[in-house]
Amino acid sequence: MEGFLRNAWYVAGWSHEVGHALKAVRILGDEIVLYRTEDGRPVALEDACPHRKLPLSAGRLIGDTVECGYHGLTFDCSGACVRAPTQEAMIPPRALVHSYPVADRWDLLWIWMGDPALADENEIYEIENFDNPAWGKTDGGAMDIACNYLYIVDNLLDPSHVAWVHMTSFAGAGTEGTPLQIDAFDDGVLVWRWIEDRPVPPYYADLTKFEGNCDRKQHYECRFPAIAINRSIFAPAGTGGPDRPLHEKTFVNISYNFMTPIDAENTRYYWFQHRNSDPDDKAISAYMLAGAEMAFKEDRDVLEKVQRGMANPRTPAINLGLDAGAMRFRRMLDRRIEAEQQKTETAAE
Ligand code: FES
Numbered sequence: 022m023e024g025f026l027r028n029a030w031y032v033a034g035w036s037h038e039v040g041h042a043l044k045a046v047r048i049l050g051d052e053i054v055l056y057r058t059e060d061g062r063p064v065a066l067e068d069a070c071p072h073r074k075l076p077l078s079a080g081r082l083i084g085d086t087v088e089c090g091y092h093g094l095t096f097d098c099s100g101a102c103v104r105a106p107t108q109e110a111m112i113p114p115r116a117l118v119h120s121y122p123v124a125d126r127w128d129l130l131w132i133w134m135g136d137p138a139l140a141d142e143n144e145i146y147e148i149e150n151f152d153n154p155a156w157g158k159t160d161g162g163a164m165d166i167a168c169n170y171l172y173i174v175d176n177l178l179d180p181s182h183v184a185w186v187h188m189t190s191f192a193g194a195g196t197e198g199t200p201l202q203i204d205a206f207d208d209g210v211l212v213w214r215w216i217e218d219r220p221v222p223p224y225y226a227d228l229t230k231f232e233g234n235c236d237r238k239q240h241y242e243c244r245f246p247a248i249a250i251n252r253s254i255f256a257p258a259g260t261g262g263p264d265r266p267l268h269e270k271t272f273v274n275i276s277y278n279f280m281t282p283i284d285a286e287n288t289r290y291y292w293f294q295h296r297n298s299d300p301d302d303k304a305i306s307a308y309m310l311a312g313a314e315m316a317f318k319e320d321r322d323v324l325e326k327v328q329r330g331m332a333n334p335r336t337p338a339i340n341l342g343l344d345a346g347a348m349r350f351r352r353m354l355d356r357r358i359e360a361e362q363q364k365t366e367t368a369a370e
C-alpha cells in the first residue's frame with residue numbers, strides 16, 4: 022500500500038461546501054487550500070506560503086487572491102506571487118505555490134493531484150442518467166474513516182460482508198454463499214452475482230414495486246483510483262439473470278462512492294444514491310440516505326478496526342476466495358502507480 026495514483030481526479034468535496042472563503046483540506050497527504058473566485062470558479066492551491074510555510078488558509082482572501090497572514094505575500098489563482106508588501110519592488114522569483122486543476126462535476130468538486138499538464142476534465146468519471154428526470158437522487162453524504170482507502174475499496178468489492186455487517190438491513194438469503202463472478206477492465210474490476218428467487222430483504226421491501234420473491238443482482242464495481250459503483254438490482258423472480266433485459270418493474274439503486282485518501286491511514290468518503298424510481302419522493306430519498314448512513318457507519322466501525330488489526334505485524338493476514346476481486350484491483354492499481362512513479366523518476370533524472 023505504498024504511494025497513491027497522482028495522475029487522477031479525486032473528489033475534493035461537495036461543490037456547495039466550497040465558497041468564496043478559504044477552506045483547508047488534506048488530500049493524498051498534501052495540504053491544500055480551496056476557495057472560489059468572486060465569479061464562482063474553484064481554485065486549489067498548496068496550503069503553505071513559500072516564505073515561512075504558514076498555511077495560506079490562515080491568511081485572507083482579497084478579491085481572487087490569497088494574502089499570507091504572516092508577512093503579506095499574495096498569490097493569484099495560478100499560485101504566482103503578485104505582491105510582496107515588505108519589498109514592493111522585488112517579488113521573489115521563487116515565490117510560487119502549486120496550483121491544482123479543479124472542476125465542478127456531478128455537484129462534486131474534483132481535484133487533479135498529478136501533473137497539471139495531464140489533467141483532462143473529460144476523464145472525470147461519467148455518471149449516467151445524472152440529469153434523467155425519471156431518476157431520483159438522495160442528498161450527498163460525507164464521512165471520515167480512519168483507515169487506508171484500499172480497505173474501503175476491498176469492502177466495496179466484497180458483496181459477502183453484507184450478510185454479517187449489514188445483518189438487519191441489506192442482508193438477505195443468498196448473500197452469504199452464492200458464487201461471485203469477476204470481470205476486469207483496463208481501469209477497474211467488477212464483482213457480481215445474481216441471487217435467484219429469494220425474498221426481498223427488509224430494507225428494500227418498501228422500495229420494490231412487485232409482489233413475491235425477487236431475483237437480486239449485487240454489482241460491486243471499482244474504478245481507479247477509488248470510485249465504487251454499487252448497483253442493487255431487484256427484479257421479479259424469474260425475470261433476472263445475466264444478459265437478460267431488465268423487467269419493467271425492476272428496481273435499480275446505484276450507490277456512488279468516492280474515496281479520497283486524506284493520507285495513508287485516513288480517508289474522506291463521499292457518496293450519493295441514484296434510483297430508477299420516484300424521482301420527486303423526498304421521503305424515499307430521506308429513507309435511503311438514512312439507510313446508507315447507517316450501513317456506512319457499520320462499515321466504518323469494521324474498517325477502522327481492520328486498519329488497526331492489519332497494522333499489527335505479529336501474525337500474518339490471509340485472503341479468502343471472496344477477496345479475489347479486491348486483490349485483482351489492488352494488483353492492477355499497484356502496477357499503474359509503479360508505472361507513474363517510474364515515469365516521474367525518469368523525468369526528474
Ligand atoms: S510566512 Fe508568508 S509571507 Fe512570511
Ligand SMILES: [Fe+2]
Nearest residue numbers: 176186316320
Ligand atoms: Fe458495507
